[in-house]
Amino acid sequence: MFKKIEESIAAFSSWIWDWPLLVLLIGGGLFFLIYSRFTPFLYFRHAINVLRGKYDNENAPGQLSHFQALSSAIAATVGMGNISGVAIALVMGGPGAIFWMWISALIGMATKFYTCTLAIMYRSESEEGKTLSGPMYVIIEGLGRHWKPLAIFFALAGLVGTLPAFTVNQLTQTLVDVLDWDEGAKLYIGIVLAIMASFVILGGIRRIGLVASRLVPFMVVLYFITVFTILILKIDKIPEMFILIFSDAFSGEAAAGGALGYLIKTGVKRAAFSNEAGIGTAPMMHGNAKTNEPVREGLVAMIGPAIDTLLICTLTALAILSTGVWKHSDGNGISLTLEAFNSVLPYGIGDGIVIVMVLVFALSTLFSFSYYGVTCLGFLTKPKYGKYYNYIYIGSIILSAVVKIDFAINLIDSAFALMAIPTVISGLLLAPKVNAQAKIYFQKITSKKDNPLT
Template sequence: MGDFIIQFSNWIWDTPMLVLLMGGGFILFVYSGFVPFRYFGHALKVVSGKYDDQNLPGQISSRQALSAAIAATVGLGNISGVAIAINMGGPGAVFWMWISAFVGMATKYFTCSLAIMYRGKDSAGVVQGGPMYVIEHGMGKKWKPLAILFCVAGVLGLLAIFQANQLTEVTRTVLLKPYGLDAGDTTKWILGIGMMLAVAVVILGGIQRIAVVASKLVPFMVVVYFATVLIIMLKFYDKIPAVFWQILEDAFTGNAVMGGAVGAVMVIGARRAAFSNEAGIGTAPMVHGASKNNEPVREGMIAMLGPFIDTVVVCSLTAFVILITGVWESTENDGVTLTLAAFEMGLPGIGKYLLMLSVLTFALSTMFTYSYYGHKCFNYLFGADKANYYNYFYLVTIVFGAVVSLNVVVSFIDAMYAIMAIPTMISTLYLAPRVKAATKDYFKRFGNG
């Protein structure tokens, strides 16, 4: 079964997803009139809260929605996912992650604008947003099978098994194995149960508690991680120019991949970027659709900052640490253990503990928000009165994620993400003209005061 999951994931990401996410995203990027570049400054003003109105329908503020979305995207994909990309595709994969990020900004602008434009109500009458409601209310009832497909994949793909797996690994490597305290599988089970209980305290309190915790946790975790990486980069500052050129050169030669396959480097970069910033997957629209905002374009502006923060900033920090320390060429490690080796080389003695703190906050923040995404999908499929059952299923799978192999976990999540992207991108491309019209109207009204 594990081999089938890995093979299916590799097949669907080889060409279909590259065309859909990168090709579709590039179309949206151009069709938008290069919105991510033209209105980046305006997006920063909007996210400052200048235009917030707490009396509008919704459950959280737009800033809280962005914090929750970033809490999901700025996670182990930035620490472990980048390491996997470099290990598989070499430095060139980082360049294609950057390209995916700028394309992803346009994608998130459209998807999250649509999430406000076509909000719906669940069976309890609560206002909800997300690709499933965009499909049903924007495209029509005949397209509902696409909405169901998205939600089924979301229920399975938005489990926290990857985060549980990598948090377990780094905890054993940093805190237990050096002191002879690791008991193998028994330790994995104990850590899995501990994570399950910690996550339960937050997610059983609903989106309001998740948003409050995320808005406190996100700034802290980004500052700690950024400060640690900055120290390492200053220590190896003389290697930064060479590493930068290595990224650019390898992106178009594929030297680090067997056979010099540039296409393989592009696929690896796009695949890991999609896992990290989730643009086009359809997760962020679910939380942005719950914000107290009646301006679709304004919410889209806020949302498009996510891929920039996640991939251009945070993923790049991880990549440069791994590359300037050279550990990617001199170790058999993969995933979080590769990043761990880089931090330990950069800051001997203390680096691994600082990374441990970052991994802990990154993983938990993602676990909190993913539960909300899966809950919304389950709500759509089975009704609001049964949605809370999903939380218990979600919590149990955290323990499962702690004990299974990394390859199977990554491939399973990647496969579900790919399936979620299909209805998300189809609906976004189909309804893109309506966002384009709304954009013109918004800035016309904005210019008139």
């Protein structure tokens, strides 16, 4: 029975992530990029100033500061997708998959600008005075009530897509590999993780935002130090690795079956899982930002794919490629990354660092993803009932610890694909509204002599 379910989900994931969805994500992103005339990219420094708190207003509607909103969104994206997702991309697509992850990230920055600006423009408020945001509210408030079936479609897919299957699976696999535990230990690891996660996620969005804003800087700095150490030790290999990425990007020789199309699909799929641009999760978090300026939060959200994919995923890829383990290893996901670290760092240090990083990355992802599920359930029922998703989520952590990695990947990929459909469609239809807001905002900050390029 379970075997048939696995096969069905695998077949569905393969079908839905074929060209139609890639055209939607990449085509939609290219439309946003061109339609915006690349203007948001010119205001990148201004986005950094917003992130630093220069424009924070405690009296503005919302529940999180700009920094907490981005930290919480990054906590959900800078996680296992950056450590194990990159390794999976290399195994399935070869070095060239990284190039297509870069392309997807650049396009994704424009997508996030539009979708997260819309999240502020069309957010709502619950009876308890809490912010309600995400693609489903954008659809209802922006497109009208007759579009509600599309909003419901997103929320239903979101209930599955926000489950912790991939993250928990890879975390338990890391602990089992490094500590040389029996496979049966995965169940007990799952129970411990569920208990740890419950202390944060049951505290609501404010506690999630607070914890994420403290965890994210720590985990990013730790990861940078570790990977830069590896790259310094392998400095002579770096130019060769960049050449390999670019040369393989258009040949597909290292991809499964040697197909260029498969290579492109692999890169785009893993980038989508890594930075979630166009999926619809980030707007649910960014929509909670304390601001009266939708475009301002759209600019902050745009920073996410740059940090997540262009920077952190690239560092992971270079670390794995430079060690050469990807050529002959049977490992996949976190096992391959762990093997790469251990091949360079002194005995025992690689294991220890990976355990710490994976724990921090995984826990931060677990905390943020729970809120997305709460938001989806709250939309489908009533906002006050959304909190009950947390109990389903905590229980699923235990189940996710023991499922196979292929099943975890295919399940989340399938749900992400379904979530992307209403997210991108609503973004495309409402793009003129964003451009109108952007024009007003950029004129406003320019008139105040706030140089947008500084």
